[in-house]
Amino acid sequence: MIADLKAKAAGIDRKRIYTAAAALLIAGAAGHFMQKNSSAPSGKGPMVASAPAVAGVAAPKPTMAAPAPQILAAAVPAPETPAEAPAVAPVDVVAEAPLPAIEQPMPSFAEANLVIGMAPEAPSAADPMPVDLVTRSEATPSPILATPDPVPAAPPVEEIIIAAADVANDLASEPAPPVATCEIAMDLAAEAPALVAITLSAPCNSGEEVTFSHAGMIFSEQLGPEGDLFLAMPAMEENAIVTATFSDGQEAAGDILVPDFAEIERVALVWKGPTGLQLHALENGANYGEAGHIWAETPASAENAIAGTGGFVSALGSTADGYAADIYTYPAALMLDGQEPDISIEAQVMENTCAHEIAGTILRSNPGRAATVQSLSMAVPGCDAVGEYLVLKNLPQDLKLARN
Incomplete structure (x- = not known):
């Protein structure tokens, strides 16, 4: 009976430890990001929320991290472990030493999910990606894949030669007026x-x-x-x-x-x-x-x-x-x-x-x-x-x- 209780306690403690570690990691990353983007430093450093105390484990003391906006990190439920997980000896977490500030970029949403054990959601078939719709008939080639028609070449420019003014030629080009008949x-x-x-x-x-x-x-x-x-x-x-x-x-x-x-x-x-x-x-x-x-x-x-x-x-x-x-x-x-x-x-x-x-x-x-x-x-x-x-x-x- 006692052995079972110890095993359960060990399992519970292990879940809480994982949860606390993930919360601390997210809080630290968020604090670092907000510290870099903040334009005016605050007189007091933000309080980093600690994980709830776990029975038999000393809760780490709150430490003063780099100035950052106050963020309340919610506890993310850890994935359930199999009931028959092997017993692991409890590990004492030393909380006196503050966590050093990690100079690294803000993790993406996918990375954060991986860290805390959550897989990114795949796009649902019910929510298709938005695309531009092009209406065309079956006989019309696709406006995206079809090869554009070649641009017709400009017609050759004909050379225009302006001849010198010639009264005789100008008069000859015009229709001659009807000649009056000389019939008597x-x-x-x-x-x-x-x-x-x-x-x-x-x-x-x-x-x-x-x-x-x-x-x-x-x-x-x-x-x-x-x-x-x-x-x-x-x-x-x-x-x-x-x-x-x-x-x-x-x-x-x-x-x-x-x-x-x-x-x-x-x-x-x-x-x-x-x-x-x-x-x-x-x-x-x-x-x-x-x-x-x-x-x-x-x-x-x-x-x-x-x-x-x-x-x-x-x-x-x-x-x-x-x-x-x-x-x-x-x-x-x-x-x-x-x-x-x-x-x-x-x-x-x-x-x-x-x-x-x-x-x-x-x-x-x-x-x-x-x-x-x-x-x-x-x-x-x-x-x-x-x-x-x-x-x-x-x-x-x-x-x-x-x-x-």
């Missing part, structure tokens, strides 16, 4: 009373002089800035053939049927240059300067002939040295009633014509056949008669307006 076009249209409307287009001949000819009648006109021209020409024949001749010899021609040609009577006077020739008509017994006096200065209107009330004069030719013509138109119905107008051809004496001979052409229209054409000439008096008028009294009988 002439359109004819019949209008009342027995007129031919002429539209001429010659874009490359702007401003040039053009001479028109029709049934012995000739006159010259000037093209506009765009090379075009519009005028109304009295027809001298039912089937009107018109030719336009340019200064460089180019020509444009056309013809048209004039349906109302038989409804009118016409006399035309043609000349070239400044001759002073004029065509006058006196209607309803009028005298010069009265309402029935029709000539280039008082031409009347084509509406008179359309309405059948009177005639009118058309003056063609706009160039100084070209051909010009005065054409008198009169309704044929008025002649049947005995209202024939008196026709006269006159010439004004001018400085450029005095003491010279002037010439011209007289034309008369004939329904159903070609126009009658007769040349005309006269001698102009001396220059002391400048400003006066010459009246031709001996006109051919068939040129007087009268129904045959």
Whole structure:
């Protein structure tokens, strides 16, 4: 019985000794660590807790260790020993001598556990390590293990050569503007009373002089800035053939049927240059300067002939040295009633014509056949008669307006 008690006492004493030793080791290590990290020393050293007294064993006296924060070390239960552990003789622990301060680094948590007989806990399967999650599809390679795609090489830099300014090259690179066609076009249209409307287009001949000819009648006109021209020409024949001749010899021609040609009577006077020739008509017994006096200065209107009330004069030719013509138109119905107008051809004496001979052409229209054409000439008096008028009294009988 006594032997059993001694064995148990020995076992108990051995457990307490192990416990006390472990507590002292932890306290010492903690004190050393706190002493090194403390910024202001304390007046009193920390008390090192001693292990509880064990029966039969003298408790070590508390000693003054290096200054450190006061730490209360809890007694860590020692691992249980087998019940059949062999008896070990009690060992007297000398407590008078203080434990020397051990200059060693603070043990890690794992080391402390090993010292006091505790194994480090292995990570539990329930507490997985925190990791960064990357969501990807099965077809997508792992962003960690996959080899990054090679960076594409930069495209080669092309050398740009700036050529010297070249006006000819710059103009050649730009699209050329459409070139205006130089085609000459002439359109004819019949209008009342027995007129031919002429539209001429010659874009490359702007401003040039053009001479028109029709049934012995000739006159010259000037093209506009765009090379075009519009005028109304009295027809001298039912089937009107018109030719336009340019200064460089180019020509444009056309013809048209004039349906109302038989409804009118016409006399035309043609000349070239400044001759002073004029065509006058006196209607309803009028005298010069009265309402029935029709000539280039008082031409009347084509509406008179359309309405059948009177005639009118058309003056063609706009160039100084070209051909010009005065054409008198009169309704044929008025002649049947005995209202024939008196026709006269006159010439004004001018400085450029005095003491010279002037010439011209007289034309008369004939329904159903070609126009009658007769040349005309006269001698102009001396220059002391400048400003006066010459009246031709001996006109051919068939040129007087009268129904045959």
